[in-house]
Amino acid sequence: MLWGSYMLNDYTLQMVxxxxxxxxxTSGMVGTFAVLRKQSLMGDAISHSALPGLVIAFLLTSQxxxxxxLIGAFAASLLSTFIMMLIVKYSNIxxxxxxAIILSVFFGMGMVLLSVAQKLPGASQAGLNKFLFGxxxxxxxxxxxxxxxxxxxxxxxxxxxWKEFKLLCFNNDFGESLGLPMMFFDIILTSLLVISIIIxxxxxxxxxxxVMIIAxxxxxxxxxxxxNKMILLAGFIGALAGVGGSFISSIVPRMPTGPTIxxxxxxxxxxxxxLAFERGLLSxxxxxxxxxxxxxxxxxxxxCYKSFKKEEIISIKQIMDNLILLxxxxxxxxxxxxxxxxxxxxxNDKTEIxxxxxxxxxERGVLCA
Amino acid sequence: MLNxxxxxxILAVLVAVSCTLxxxxxxxxKMAMMSDAISHSILAGIAIAFLYVGDINSPLLIxxxxxxxxxxxxxxxxxxxxxxxxxxxxIGLVFTFLFSVGVIIISRYAGNVHLDIDxxxxxxxxxxxxxxxxxxxxDFGPKAIYIITAILxxxxxxxxxxxxxxxxxxxxxxxxxxxxxxxxxxHYSLMGVVSITAVGAFEAVGFILVVALMVVxxxxxxxxxDNLSNMIFISCFIGVLIGIxxxxxxxxxxxxxxxxxxxxxxxxxxxxFLVSCWKKSSFGRQQRNNNIN
Numbered sequence: 001m002l003w004g005s006y007m008l009n010d011y012t013l014q015m016v017x018x019x020x021x022x023x024x025x026t027s028g029m030v031g032t033f034a035v036l037r038k039q040s041l042m043g044d045a046i047s048h049s050a051l052p053g054l055v056i057a058f059l060l061t062s063q064x065x066x067x068x069x070l071i072g073a074f075a076a077s078l079l080s081t082f083i084m085m086l087i088v089k090y091s092n093i094x095x096x097x098x099x100a101i102i103l104s105v106f107f108g109m110g111m112v113l114l115s116v117a118q119k120l121p122g123a124s125q126a127g128l129n130k131f132l133f134g135x136x137x138x139x140x141x142x143x144x145x146x147x148x149x150x151x152x153x154x155x156x157x158x159x160x161x162w163k164e165f166k167l168l169c170f171n172n173d174f175g176e177s178l179g180l181p182m183m184f185f186d187i188i189l190t191s192l193l194v195i196s197i198i199i200x201x202x203x204x205x206x207x208x209x210x211v212m213i214i215a216x217x218x219x220x221x222x223x224x225x226x227x228n229k230m231i232l233l234a235g236f237i238g239a240l241a242g243v244g245g246s247f248i249s250s251i252v253p254r255m256p257t258g259p260t261i262x263x264x265x266x267x268x269x270x271x272x273x274x275l276a277f278e279r280g281l282l283s284x285x286x287x288x289x290x291x292x293x294x295x296x297x298x299x300x301x302x303x304c305y306k307s308f309k310k311e312e313i314i315s316i317k318q319i320m321d322n323l324i325l326l327x328x329x330x331x332x333x334x335x336x337x338x339x340x341x342x343x344x345x346x347x348n349d350k351t352e353i354x355x356x357x358x359x360x361x362x363e364r365g366v367l368c369a
Numbered sequence: 370m371l372n373x374x375x376x377x378x379i380l381a382v383l384v385a386v387s388c389t390l391x392x393x394x395x396x397x398x399k400m401a402m403m404s405d406a407i408s409h410s411i412l413a414g415i416a417i418a419f420l421y422v423g424d425i426n427s428p429l430l431i432x433x434x435x436x437x438x439x440x441x442x443x444x445x446x447x448x449x450x451x452x453x454x455x456x457x458x459x460i461g462l463v464f465t466f467l468f469s470v471g472v473i474i475i476s477r478y479a480g481n482v483h484l485d486i487d488x489x490x491x492x493x494x495x496x497x498x499x500x501x502x503x504x505x506x507x508d509f510g511p512k513a514i515y516i517i518t519a520i521l522x523x524x525x526x527x528x529x530x531x532x533x534x535x536x537x538x539x540x541x542x543x544x545x546x547x548x549x550x551x552x553x554x555x556h557y558s559l560m561g562v563v564s565i566t567a568v569g570a571f572e573a574v575g576f577i578l579v580v581a582l583m584v585v586x587x588x589x590x591x592x593x594x595d596n597l598s599n600m601i602f603i604s605c606f607i608g609v610l611i612g613i614x615x616x617x618x619x620x621x622x623x624x625x626x627x628x629x630x631x632x633x634x635x636x637x638x639x640x641x642f643l644v645s646c647w648k649k650s651s652f653g654r655q656q657r658n659n660n661i662n
Contacts, residue, residue, distance in 0.1 A: 035455075040455065040458040040460075040461045044461060087642065090646050090649075091592055094401075096402045097396060099402055101584055104584060104631055104634075105632065106635075108578055108628045108630070109628065110628070111625045115625035116624055208465055208468065211465040214458050214461040214462055254476055255476075255477065259470075259472045259473050260469075262465050263473070269462060273454070281451060
């Protein structure tokens, strides 16, 4: 407890934690739209193409204050999404090809500019390098305030255009047919994506930023089918992964913050994929087993019903012997399932249909044919 | 012995052409972003192999890295097959994860060794002439040239031998399956070749520019032609152009060589794109005029 309070009094850690919470919430929420619109990798292209903007801003102003650099990054990223749109629209190059072109060429230009900046006399270039991999420890109070401001702006716009964004995700054509300016909303949403990526550049860096857009929504998607629940959950998961990652990286020596946050995100996605209530892999396996059991059980019930009508006596062993494809273990499970349902009264040499079993047959009507 | 500047020039051209060759089918199979994923994930392979071997010059590192490339593709397919995650989201998840693992391993365990993240990220083709192949006191030139030549010949051999199969699987996978060519085998062998090429190239140009060299020349050629063999030749030509012009620009302005190659690639693409837009629109106008007449 003492140790915990010591950690929380640490200025750097406070800033890092606040920053990662704001970043996680914003990118998780905006990412929800990006993932639903199948634009997950757009974040990757946007964050890579921020690099030339950062360096140009630095070269023009020769200052390395975060907000100046981030204005440059914003301009470059927005330009990159615009060019990407043009390429897809005016050529037969596919969307992912355009992404790869923009990502690599912009990053290349950034490197050229970076090598120019490195040669400037007396220019401390440390301010730029932190944007490649992110340097969480370099986050200052002013940066956190800026992140908070941008985060609130993003949140406000999402609430303002909630209905329109929802329409954009699920039924763009319907929106067009209503005469709504869907193109305008598309541009707004893309700008939000750019803003939320820029918030994270200082913390996670241009290379890994894309995961903050993808992972929380993918994890959240597994738990719910509702957009409003998904977006809240994605924001929460983003913040959780951010806080977890920064904590671990501050406790373990020589553990970079950005990559740790990425790994936390990945673990949360894996857990969600396996454990989610309805869509998860585990529940899928269980449901499949139950389905097979219930089909087989009904088949057995039907067999018993037939022999009951013919007034034959049939033992459970005979029934089970008919199911030659099932293993002994499966048969045991099936027998347990039948007993649990209470459709059959099973004794050693005789099976009888209970009242409940008869009701099941008559009610469902499946077996009347 | 050759002048270092000429050695670098040769290396740049060889890297550009081998990346381009392996990129053609990647682009046609609509897997351009897979080059990004593979080139990032390689870092994990190198880092893990380095942990195991402890020697930065060991050939095991290259094997480990190439394997990671294939593992990446496999993991992406695995995630996709759950039908819970879309393909591009799974690409984004897998490569960032592997890349982070690589970065963490390097910064935790390789702090004192020459496995600098910046060097890995950006690559420095200008330093490659210092690492020379010397047998019995005779200097045979930089090692990197031999490695990249081997990779280039691998690419050429692969495309030459499996040209028919690649073409079939790329354009009509259903027919290929019916005729008994396994798309899966072709898919993974292509990914293997791409990974090996990426490993060889990334020492020279860094892994983000591997993407530029793999994707931009084939897509530029794709704007010019719709014939597969023409596309391969045109994109190789563009690759050579990028290698020469990119290096010379970097030499003249004294900037990052890899970055300058990517920028030149971008400029070439932009020019071709604008010309193709212009031609398309003037062609459309001509047709409309014809229709009116």
